[in-house]
Amino acid sequence: MAEPLALALDIGATKLAVALIGPDGLVVRGDRAPTRRDEGPQAVLDRLLDLAQRVRGDAAITAAGVACGGPLDARAGVLLGPLHLPGWDHVEIVRLVEDRFGVPAVLANDASAGAWGEFRAGAAKGAGSAVYLTISSGLGGGAVLDGRLLVGATTNGGELGHVCVRPGGRRCTCGRLGCAEAYASGTQLVERAREAMADGRASALADVDDLDAEAIVRLAADDDLAGELWAEALTCLGQLATDLVNVFEPEVLVLGGGLAEQEALPAAVRTAVTLNAMVPIRRTVRVERAALGGTAPAVGAGLLALERVA
Structure with missing residues (x-):
């Protein structure tokens, strides 16, 4: 059959x-x-x-x-x-x-x-619990605990990108101030760069046609504005990841989306979790890049x- x-x-x-x-x-x-x-x-x-x-x-x-x-x-x-x-x-x-x-x-x-895809067939296959973050144009995620996908009372749970990492900070598309998505998503990286340049900030990003997040990452080592934006995005992702592993205590934290392909991102998240998550969680959670990609x-x-x- x-x-x-x-x-x-x-x-x-x-x-x-x-x-x-x-x-x-x-x-x-x-x-x-x-x-x-x-x-x-x-x-x-x-x-x-x-x-x-x-x-x-x-x-x-x-x-x-x-x-x-x-x-x-x-x-x-x-x-x-x-x-x-x-x-x-x-x-x-x-x-x-x-x-x-x-x-x-x-x-x-x-x-x-x-x-669920990464839990059943990807980087978290074989684990009992996992948290998944996808960092691309937006910032989203989901959690699987004891083999069950958490979806919430109205099936709209798992909005992990809307955890607040900067109280009173930048307004997110959801309307709240200081969400992780407002600092670490590809769309908001580009928006913040354009706002800074419109306010007179000099940057090599001004010479990039069709500016995108990948260009910001590429120029981060040589351009002050790009470097500041990328560094803050990584800091916010590290804060978000630490909070999530403290709350859910997953066996695996999976990082997906286009920006997770940048080597600095999983390294920064892994370092933040290792330094700041609670003991013994920090010693047991694995931080892995997604296996299934898009x-x-x-x-x-x-x-x-x-x-x-x-």
């Missing part, structure tokens, strides 16, 4: 990703397309479902999983105006997927799905879907 397969759909701000996922988390095949969210929800949904149809091909699937940022209602299968998708108000995404493919579907927050949300969503129908 063939192994069951899940169709996994990951809805991001800039890209749509679809993959066929096996019960071991193996990506059988997958593809991507630009989101082009400015075209509106219907055009993006049509593109997403058509992409999923192409990836599925003639494969027999038993379930489908959808990963997307919140807010959402995972139990009802509805997107409730995700912050990265303007105009997506009360989109019944699970119903749309089930109608198109004729199999049960589940919805999960993308960072929570990423946490496929973690899709893998996690696919596995959650397979487990739901098992």
Whole structure:
């Protein structure tokens, strides 16, 4: 008998990703397309479902999983105006997927799905508990304790990027002051650089076309502004990570997202946890770079879907 397969759909701000996922988390095949969210929800949904149809091909699937940022209602299968998708108000995404493919579907927050993917098939495989942080354009995460994914009362828990690390500090996109995301996400690194230069701060960053977080990291050793921004981001991530391991006491802290590929980031987090986390937590927690990369949300969503129908 063939192994069951899940169709996994990951809805991001800039890209749509679809993959066929096996019960071991193996990506059988997958593809991507630009989101082009400015075209509106219907055009993006049509593109997403058509992409999923192409990836599925003639494969027999038993379930489908959808990963997307919140807010959402995972139990009802509805997107409730995700912050990265303007105009997506009360989109019944699970119903749309089930109608198109004729199999049960589940919805999960993308960072929570990423946490589950790394726990079941990635850097935390074999552990009993893990915390996952994804540091890219935004800052998110999820936690798995004693083998259970924590999702909260309304399935919107796990907003780990909105832990306060600078009380009274910079206003975050969520409206609160001093969130980790306001200092350590790629989007906010770029925003802070532009604000500083607009206020007259001299920097080599002014000569960078299409400024992004990677350019800030690349110039951090030679440019004062870039160096200050990157150093503060690493400090805030170290504070966040220390708080999280003290609260959850995971066996593994997994660092994912594009910025986690920068060698300085996991090194800084590992040092902060080693120096500042409580004893004996600091002696037992492992800080690991994510193993699944950008496929973690899709893998996690696919596995959650397979487990739901098992």
